[in-house]
Every structure is written in C-alpha cells, then in structure tokens.
Amino acid sequence: MTKANLKKIAKAALNSEYGFAPAISNITLLEASGDGTYILFSVKDKEYRFNSHMFLDGTVWAGEGTITKVTEV
Numbered sequence: 001m002t003k004a005n006l007k008k009i010a011k012a013a014l015n016s017e018y019g020f021a022p023a024i025s026n027i028t029l030l031e032a033s034g035d036g037t038y039i040l041f042s043v044k045d046k047e048y049r050f051n052s053h054m055f056l057d058g059t060v061w062a063g064e065g066t067i068t069k070v071t072e073v
Helices: 003-018
Strands: 027-032 038-043 046-051 067-072
Touching: 003 027, 003 038, 003 046, 003 067
Parallel strands: none
Antiparallel strands: 027 038, 038 046, 046 067
C-alpha cells in the first residue's frame, strides 16, 4: 500500500471519528502495516493510532471506533 493510500485511510478515519479531515499534506506517517490496517500518524501536534480490519474485497474499514488519539506531540 502506498503512503498516499495510508494517508487517505487516516484522513477518512479522522473524519468518521472526529468530524474533521485534515489536508493529506498535514498527515505525517510514523509507522504502518503493509495492508493499511494499522497506522500510527500525527497531524500537527497530535498523534493518532488507527487499528482496523480488511474486508474480503481488500478495502480497509475506516469507520467509527477505528482511531484513538495517542498523545500531544
């Protein structure tokens, strides 16, 4: 999975959970699984952890309950 795809997943999860979607350029990837089901990233001074699962068709669930704020950076 590309870095751009990982950032799109993170953006969708933030929008679903917190109601805001930052610009892709404001998302900094810190670590991620190859399939996009785990992403640790930051947006400005906040760090987030995304944990989800992949559907049989290969898409990653980015809905409510998949993201948590880890800490202020």
